[in-house]
Amino acid sequence: xxLLEIKSISxxxxxxxxxSGLSLSVEPGEVHAILGKNGTGKSTLAYLVMGCEGYIPTxxxxxxxxxxxxxxxxxxxxxxGITMAWQEPVRFEGISVREYLTLKNKEIDPSKYLEMxxxxxxxxxxxxxxxxxxxxxxxxxxxxxxxxxxxxxxxLDEPDSGIDMxxxxxxxxxxxxxxxxxxxxxxxxxxxxxxxxxxxxxEICNGKIICSGAPVKVTQYYKTRKCEVCAGEECTFV
Amino acid sequence: MSELDELLKSFGEAGGDQSILANTAxxxxxxxxxxxxxxxxxxxxxxxxxxxxxxISATVxxxxxxxxxNPVHLCFGVLHRSGIQEINMRVNFEKDSQASFxxxxxxxxxxxxxxxxDAVIHIGENATMRYSEIHYHGIYGGIxxxxxxxxxxxxxxxxxxxxxxxxxxVGKLMIDYGVEVGENGVAELIARVxxxxxxxxxxxxxxxxxxxxxxxxxxxxVAIENNAQAQVIGVTEGNARGARxxxxxxxxxxxxxxxxxxxxxxxxxxxxxxxHEAAIGSVDKKQLDTxxxxxxxxxxxxxxxxxxxxx
Numbered sequence: 001x002x003l004l005e006i007k008s009i010s011x012x013x014x015x016x017x018x019x020s021g022l023s024l025s026v027e028p029g030e031v032h033a034i035l036g037k038n039g040t041g042k043s044t045l046a047y048l049v050m051g052c053e054g055y056i057p058t059x060x061x062x063x064x065x066x067x068x069x070x071x072x073x074x075x076x077x078x079x080x081g082i083t084m085a086w087q088e089p090v091r092f093e094g095i096s097v098r099e100y101l102t103l104k105n106k107e108i109d110p111s112k113y114l115e116m117x118x119x120x121x122x123x124x125x126x127x128x129x130x131x132x133x134x135x136x137x138x139x140x141x142x143x144x145x146x147x148x149x150x151x152x153x154x155x156l157d158e159p160d161s162g163i164d165m166x167x168x169x170x171x172x173x174x175x176x177x178x179x180x181x182x183x184x185x186x187x188x189x190x191x192x193x194x195x196x197x198x199x200x201x202x203e204i205c206n207g208k209i210i211c212s213g214a215p216v217k218v219t220q221y222y223k224t225r226k227c228e229v230c231a232g233e234e235c236t237f238v
Numbered sequence: 239m240s241e242l243d244e245l246l247k248s249f250g251e252a253g254g255d256q257s258i259l260a261n262t263a264x265x266x267x268x269x270x271x272x273x274x275x276x277x278x279x280x281x282x283x284x285x286x287x288x289x290x291x292x293x294i295s296a297t298v299x300x301x302x303x304x305x306x307x308n309p310v311h312l313c314f315g316v317l318h319r320s321g322i323q324e325i326n327m328r329v330n331f332e333k334d335s336q337a338s339f340x341x342x343x344x345x346x347x348x349x350x351x352x353x354x355x356d357a358v359i360h361i362g363e364n365a366t367m368r369y370s371e372i373h374y375h376g377i378y379g380g381i382x383x384x385x386x387x388x389x390x391x392x393x394x395x396x397x398x399x400x401x402x403x404x405x406x407x408v409g410k411l412m413i414d415y416g417v418e419v420g421e422n423g424v425a426e427l428i429a430r431v432x433x434x435x436x437x438x439x440x441x442x443x444x445x446x447x448x449x450x451x452x453x454x455x456x457x458x459x460v461a462i463e464n465n466a467q468a469q470v471i472g473v474t475e476g477n478a479r480g481a482r483x484x485x486x487x488x489x490x491x492x493x494x495x496x497x498x499x500x501x502x503x504x505x506x507x508x509x510x511x512x513x514h515e516a517a518i519g520s521v522d523k524k525q526l527d528t529x530x531x532x533x534x535x536x537x538x539x540x541x542x543x544x545x546x547x548x549x
Contacts (some may be wrong), residue, residue, distance in 0.1 A: 047361045050527075050531060053523070053527070074527060074530045075530035075533065075534065075535055075536060075539075077533075078530060078532065078534075079533060083531050083532065084526075084531050086524070088523045088530065089528065090522065090528050091547050092525060092543065093459075093488075093547045094545070094546030094549030095547050095549075103529065103532050103533075103534060103542065104532055104533045104534065108451050144279075145532065151533060160351045196367075210322055
């Protein structure tokens with residue numbers, strides 16, 4: 001059974017149509033990479049699935065576990081097991097890393113999750129979630145926090161941005177953990193070495209999925225396409 | 239029950255450690271209204287007090303070179319429903335001295351209470367004072383609090399203050415602090431207040447960086463809800479070469495509450511620099527979304543954010 005099914009959704013902001021009839025499905029335990037150039041709506045798709053305020057499809061349906069979730073609020077979707085790690089995670093004043101990782105469940109061992117994200121717990125658990133953390137550190141803590149939630153579906157919006165090349169393996173490790181835990185992952189990325197570990201990949205352009213299939217095939221197509229800003233003429237791949 | 243026991247009981251109920259006043263290693267001064275209930279000095283500190291119908295006068299002298307390991311506890315309060323407490327403090331930290339003061343201000347039943355604190359503090363050369371003032375107010379909101387202080391910091395002197403009022407209704411709060419910072423001196427003023435109902439909050443901090451390479455920070459964190467009002471005025475003057483100042487104000491507003499922030503920076507020396515930032519508004523939406531994506535309900539998420547900034 002499909003865990004997440006996006007059925008022909010359209011989404012418009014004022015006069016600009018972001019999506020027109022976009023469809024996508026994700027199986028339980030599937031890592032699904034989403035590729036696309038800047039401004040093609042990858043993050044918007046993430047917000048639509050997560051249910052951020054103001055992000056409701058104009059038409060079409062989003063189904064989770066066979067039930068429509070279009071009109072569920074963000075925290076109601078989180079209760080179903082959907083979560084997200086933002087591309088640029090926010091900082092919090094007065095909240096320690098330990099408190100952040102145990103917000104929802106005080107019983108868990110936060111150290112375990114920091115280690116999964118490549119951080120030494122002794123150095124981080126008592127630090128504050130404020131601007132004393134670098135962008136890369138904050139990003140890893142966000143990854144650790146979403147693993148700790150034990151979600152059924154996690155959206156990772158460019159988990160590799162702001163992370164140095166040598167630390168990509170930590171990101172891959174976290175994705176593997178999700179997979180081992182049976183979680184599905186929507187993985188938004190620009191990096192081929194991240195995308196190819198997915199089970200499936202799709203490329204978004206001009207408001208639609210223009211290419212879907214094996215990650216190697218989709219990344220190859222993504223790299224070789226000619227159009228920079230697609231008008232729908234070049235992206236007719238089926 | 240004696241008045242001191244009653245004060246201690248309220249202090250304990252507010253989360254304080256009641257045994258502190260019995261501990262001979264700690265200097266303290268405890269007063270209810272205009273009556274001094276208990277006091278103790280330790281080696282290196284002189285504590286003179288005078289009580290009258292008009293108020294309490296306290297003179298504190300930290301002797302040259304004294305470094306107190308344990309904080310000095312000031313325990314002030316009005317335990318009755320109505321009353322007035324006026325305290326005039328003169329504090330002198332002599333050269334090379336160092337100590338922390340913690341003031342516990344307790345007004346559990348206040349329906350018509352006024353608490354006035356007027357302090358003049360001299361921080362001598364190389365001396366350091368840390369002063370925390372923690373208020374425990376009741377649920378009635380019938381209290382007016384007027385903390386006023388003038389602080390003069392000498393060469394290499396350092397003064398840190400942290401005002402905390404997040405328990406109970408604020409009532410009316412009118413903070414008025416003014417600091418003059420000498421050469422290489424440091425002043426850090428932090429205030430954290432949570433206002434509810436019809437609370438009325440005014441926080442006015444002024445730091446004059448008069449000495450070469452002096453430094454100042456005014457940091458204010460206010461959360462208000464219901465029909466509360468808050469105004470924060472942070473004034474910093476850079477009057478000397480190498481002076482560095484910063485004003486940082488954040489106010490979170492809920493319901494029908496109204497917040498204002500007036501950061502005022504003035505530089506009279508071309509080699510001084512003063513910066514400011516102010517953020518007023520509802521809870522940050524991205525913070526809220528992030529916490530809700532972690533499974534928190536909206537009201538839980540707001541609570542976590544507000545408690546965080548007031549921590």
